[in-house]
Amino acid sequence: MIEHQPIQYDVLVIGAGGAGLRAAIEAQAMGASVGLVCKSLLGKAHTVMAEGGVAAALSNVDDRDNWEVHFADTMRGGQYLNNCRMAELHAKEAPARVRELEAWGAVFDRSPDGRILQRNFGGHAYPRLAHVGDRTGLEMIRTLQDHAIHQDIDVHMECAVIELLTDGERVVGAFAFDRDRGTFKVFRTKAVVLATGGIGKAYRITSNSWEYTGDGHALAYRAGAALIDMEFVQFHPTGMVWPPSVAGILVTEGVRGEGGVLRNSLGERFMFGDIPPAYRNQTADNEEEGWRYTQGDKDARRPPELLTRDHVARCIVREVKEGRGSPHGGVFLDIAWIKEKLPGAAEHIKRKLPSMYHQFKELADIDITEEPMEVGPTTHYVMGGVRVDAYSQMTDVPGLFAAGECAAGLHGANRLGGNSLSDLLVFGKRAGEYAARFAQENSSGEISRDHTARVARAALEAFDRGFDTGGAENPFEIQQDLQKMMQDQVGIVRNEDDMQAAVEGIGRLRERAERVAVSGNREYNPGWHTALDLRNLLTYSEAIARAALARKESRGAHTRLDYPDKDEKLGKLSVVIRKNSDGDLEVSSEPIPDIPEELQRIIDAKK
Amino acid sequence: MPTATFRIWRGNAASGSFQDYDCEISEGMVVLDAVHKIQAEQANDLAVRWNCKAGKCGSCSAEINGSPRLMCMARLSDVPLDKPVTIEPMQTFPLVKDLVCDVSWNFEVKKQLKPFAPRPPDAEDGSWRVLQRDVDRVQEFRKCIECFLCQDVCHVLREHHFHDRFIGPRFLVHAAALEMHPLDSEDRVGQLRETDGIGYCNITKCCTNVCPEHITITDNAIIPLKERVVDEFYDPLRKIFRVFQK
Numbered sequence: 001m002i003e004h005q006p007i008q009y010d011v012l013v014i015g016a017g018g019a020g021l022r023a024a025i026e027a028q029a030m031g032a033s034v035g036l037v038c039k040s041l042l043g044k045a046h047t048v049m050a051e052g053g054v055a056a057a058l059s060n061v062d063d064r065d066n067w068e069v070h071f072a073d074t075m076r077g078g079q080y081l082n083n084c085r086m087a088e089l090h091a092k093e094a095p096a097r098v099r100e101l102e103a104w105g106a107v108f109d110r111s112p113d114g115r116i117l118q119r120n121f122g123g124h125a126y127p128r129l130a131h132v133g134d135r136t137g138l139e140m141i142r143t144l145q146d147h148a149i150h151q152d153i154d155v156h157m158e159c160a161v162i163e164l165l166t167d168g169e170r171v172v173g174a175f176a177f178d179r180d181r182g183t184f185k186v187f188r189t190k191a192v193v194l195a196t197g198g199i200g201k202a203y204r205i206t207s208n209s210w211e212y213t214g215d216g217h218a219l220a221y222r223a224g225a226a227l228i229d230m231e232f233v234q235f236h237p238t239g240m241v242w243p244p245s246v247a248g249i250l251v252t253e254g255v256r257g258e259g260g261v262l263r264n265s266l267g268e269r270f271m272f273g274d275i276p277p278a279y280r281n282q283t284a285d286n287e288e289e290g291w292r293y294t295q296g297d298k299d300a301r302r303p304p305e306l307l308t309r310d311h312v313a314r315c316i317v318r319e320v321k322e323g324r325g326s327p328h329g330g331v332f333l334d335i336a337w338i339k340e341k342l343p344g345a346a347e348h349i350k351r352k353l354p355s356m357y358h359q360f361k362e363l364a365d366i367d368i369t370e371e372p373m374e375v376g377p378t379t380h381y382v383m384g385g386v387r388v389d390a391y392s393q394m395t396d397v398p399g400l401f402a403a404g405e406c407a408a409g410l411h412g413a414n415r416l417g418g419n420s421l422s423d424l425l426v427f428g429k430r431a432g433e434y435a436a437r438f439a440q441e442n443s444s445g446e447i448s449r450d451h452t453a454r455v456a457r458a459a460l461e462a463f464d465r466g467f468d469t470g471g472a473e474n475p476f477e478i479q480q481d482l483q484k485m486m487q488d489q490v491g492i493v494r495n496e497d498d499m500q501a502a503v504e505g506i507g508r509l510r511e512r513a514e515r516v517a518v519s520g521n522r523e524y525n526p527g528w529h530t531a532l533d534l535r536n537l538l539t540y541s542e543a544i545a546r547a548a549l550a551r552k553e554s555r556g557a558h559t560r561l562d563y564p565d566k567d568e569k570l571g572k573l574s575v576v577i578r579k580n581s582d583g584d585l586e587v588s589s590e591p592i593p594d595i596p597e598e599l600q601r602i603i604d605a606k607k
Numbered sequence: 608m609p610t611a612t613f614r615i616w617r618g619n620a621a622s623g624s625f626q627d628y629d630c631e632i633s634e635g636m637v638v639l640d641a642v643h644k645i646q647a648e649q650a651n652d653l654a655v656r657w658n659c660k661a662g663k664c665g666s667c668s669a670e671i672n673g674s675p676r677l678m679c680m681a682r683l684s685d686v687p688l689d690k691p692v693t694i695e696p697m698q699t700f701p702l703v704k705d706l707v708c709d710v711s712w713n714f715e716v717k718k719q720l721k722p723f724a725p726r727p728p729d730a731e732d733g734s735w736r737v738l739q740r741d742v743d744r745v746q747e748f749r750k751c752i753e754c755f756l757c758q759d760v761c762h763v764l765r766e767h768h769f770h771d772r773f774i775g776p777r778f779l780v781h782a783a784a785l786e787m788h789p790l791d792s793e794d795r796v797g798q799l800r801e802t803d804g805i806g807y808c809n810i811t812k813c814c815t816n817v818c819p820e821h822i823t824i825t826d827n828a829i830i831p832l833k834e835r836v837v838d839e840f841y842d843p844l845r846k847i848f849r850v851f852q853k
Contacts, residue, residue, distance in 0.1 A: 040656075040658055040666065041656075041666065041710065041714075042714060043753055044658045044659075044664045044665070044666050045658075046659075048658075048663055048664045048752075049659045049661065049663050049664065099732065099733050099734050100733075102734060102735065103725055103733065105722075105723035105725070105785075105788065105790075107742050107745050107746055107749055107788065109739065109742075109746075110738055110739040110742060113736070114735075114736035114737050114738050115734065115736065116734070117739075132746065132749075133746075135663070135750065137663075138663065138750075138752065139749060142753075146717070146722065147722070147723075149714070149717060149718050150718070157711075157714075180703050180704075180709075209657075209658040209659050209660065209664075210657070210658065211658065242635070243633075243634050243635020243636075244633060244635060245634075245637060246635060246660075246661075249660070354750075355663065358662065359662065362662070362680055362682070363635070363637070363661075363680070363682070474647075474651065475651070476646070476647035476648075477647070518652070519651055519652050520652030523619060523654075523703075523704050524654035524703055524704040524705070524707055525651075525654070526646060526651065526652065526654060526655070527646075
């Protein structure tokens with residue numbers, strides 16, 4: 001076995017999307033030596049695909065907005081399963097984090113008086129999303145990237161971590177491989193920040209890229225950390241449905257923020273027919289009022305298209321199921337209609353939604369300034385993840401931190417649009433800061449050579465099996481079978497029997513995964529990469545299915561046919577997933593800490 | 608289902624050749640879909656770089672029937688399928704394997720450019736006041752998704768291999784985004800002339816033609832930067848002025 005000379009850092013950040021970059025920048029600014037590992041090239045991580053905007057109560061457009069309203073909106077959207085301290089910190093700190101981006105060169109769209117412009121989005125009481133047309137994520141990741149490359153941060157591109165290394169309870173390093181050459185790398189570090197994003201690659205219809213294989217979720221779980229809220233997977237209501245090859249690609253909520261409306265095949269604005277009681281006071285009851293809201297009328301209430309994502313997705317599923325869908329199994333999203341209201345609407349649409357215009361024109365032959373889009377739900381985001389301390393972002397494992405999508409707590413049962421970009425800035429910074437502090441207060445641990453040798457051996461097993469031997473499995477086929485199963489059985493609408501079947505199915509896929517064989521050599525070999533991904537995919541898929549079985553109610557993004565109502569008792573519990581001492585996945589539930597009085601008062605006042 | 612033949616470059620820096628793959632195609636497919644299908648069913652180790660599959664990340668650059676394009680935005684309905692569709696890696700960068708090349712040079716170049724340096728904030732909360740019309744120009748440049756297709760097609764890099772003395776269209780756009788940023792206070796004009804090699808660009812607009820984001824690279828970014836260089840270094844009045852300054 002080859003000796004792997006460890007690369008030493010105070011802080012190793014895994015993932016270079018918004019959260020990872022922001023964490024690395026902060027840890028370096030605190031004086032730590034920092035390594036940043038990313039599976040893709042720098043600047044290509046999932047943040048680049050975010051469209052609509054970053055939520056922060058800057059109150060540039062509506063001076064009634066402040067952190068308390070943002071906090072209350074986030075808690076209501078999350079059905080009060082959120083970690084209230086995280087929601088508080090997030091609402092308080094997001095404005096400063098957004099202004100900081102401007103100081104680093106970000107060029108947001110401007111308000112008439114020259115400040116950062118903000119737009120309407122689902123579940124936010126006031127126009128709150130700082131944005132750049134519909135390519136806000138690109139602006140953010142490029143700004144962070146261009147800032148980070150001039151700091152003293154070592155970037156390891158196209159490098160994937162496959163195991164965290166521990167010394168007793170503590171994390172002391174990570175084992176990785178270079179995707180291009182296939183060689184192994186061992187990192188010895190005092191603290192690790194997980195910023196690996198989400199899990200969408202377990203589903204067939206998703207807005208997520210190949211990178212979203214839940215690496216941080218699975219790495220943390222294997223290292224002994226707890227996962228919470230894994231049953232809450234967000235299905236974004238508007239993904240493309242046609243042509244089939246582009247199904248799942250995101251259509252930004254910004255379309256609805258700019259006045260786009262949802263219609264069924266009868267031409268009805270079906271969202272008016274189902275407005276949840278918690279939102280009735282804040283939702284328009286006629287089309288005219290809804291339109292005025294999108295145009296900045298402060299006396300108007302928001303149109304029902306801007307209700308929370310979980311609710312809009314469910315309404316779309318219902319329309320399709322009851323036979324009122326569009327020709328390709330979605331519903332219609334129409335922005336072209338604003339021509340009736342707005343002179344120069346076509347130009348306006350192209351300016352505010354340039355990449356949507358581009359995307360439909362080039363991929364579906366549809367001119368969105370002339371005709372409606374066909375849209376349907378797509379797997380988009382996971383609210384659940386690694387449980388962290390609200391202030392420091394440290395997990396249950398000393399020295400292991402998590403931020404962004406792979407961490408849980410801020411969003412509860414459903415995330416509001418725009419809150420993920422602010423999440424990764426606020427908690428990326430905090431994770432970087434506290435990881436650097438942890439590194440200052442602790443020395444390096446010992447890396448077990450047995451452990452690294454074991455991980456290396458296991459990583460290469462698929463080569464040894466040989467592709468031509470009997471019973472050899474193709475890694476891509478197993479991944480596709482998993483995606484189909486999760487989509488059909490642990491999807492938007494769930495029930496006991498389907499999910500039980502999925503848990504058993506995952507067991508069978510795990511057996512097949514043990515027979516995976518790969519051809520070729522270690523040099524940039526996607527077959528091998530996919531074979532290595534299967535372990536994480538199967539681990540968190542089981543976590544999602546088992547957590548979803550345990551929550552016998554419907555709440556937020558988790559909808560069960562067999563338990564269609566909310567259960568008040570379950571509304572005070574988190575489902576917790578841990579690896580037990582036998583190495584098996586264990587499900588339990590724990591009470592959510594009480595909301596302190598000062599925060600409860602804010603929630604009550606904004607109801 | 609109809610099938611088409613894809614002639615894909617297989618190999619590494621040492622050796623390689625084109626190989627033909629037949630692949631079933633369906634409505635709406637793009638070239639990247641075909642590559643993925645071939646990878647999953649016939650060639651698990653076929654190397655290809657991609658991420659978003661929606662034209663937003665700029666990872667899947669390649670040369671399709673000789674044209675530099677994003678594979679995820681190249682629809683098969685726009686490509687003749689009666690003969691094999693040729694897919695090969697970008698030619699301007701060293702090959703890693705199959706369709707993947709080593710683009711690390713680009714990341715090194717960017718590090719050498721002077722970073723954004725804002726003027727002091729206009730307001731106490733650390734923010735600035737800038738009008739939309741003053742950022743329109745810069746926002747065009749900031750649409751860049753760093754696919755490096757403009758670098759691939761630029762003859763200064765592709766034919767002459769001047770990687771050591773010319774930063775290429777991508778980074779001239781980057782320099783323009785910084786130079787024309789209404790808050791930036793840094794001066795990059797000297798660097799553009801001396802080390803960035805802006806003079807090598809003879810404005811043939813090949814870069815503009817391949818940009819998937821439709822950035823008007825030559826007209827809006829490079830030519831105005833060239834004018835700044837001329838104003839600064841070749842304006843006769845300024846030259847005289849500089850003599851007297853010394």
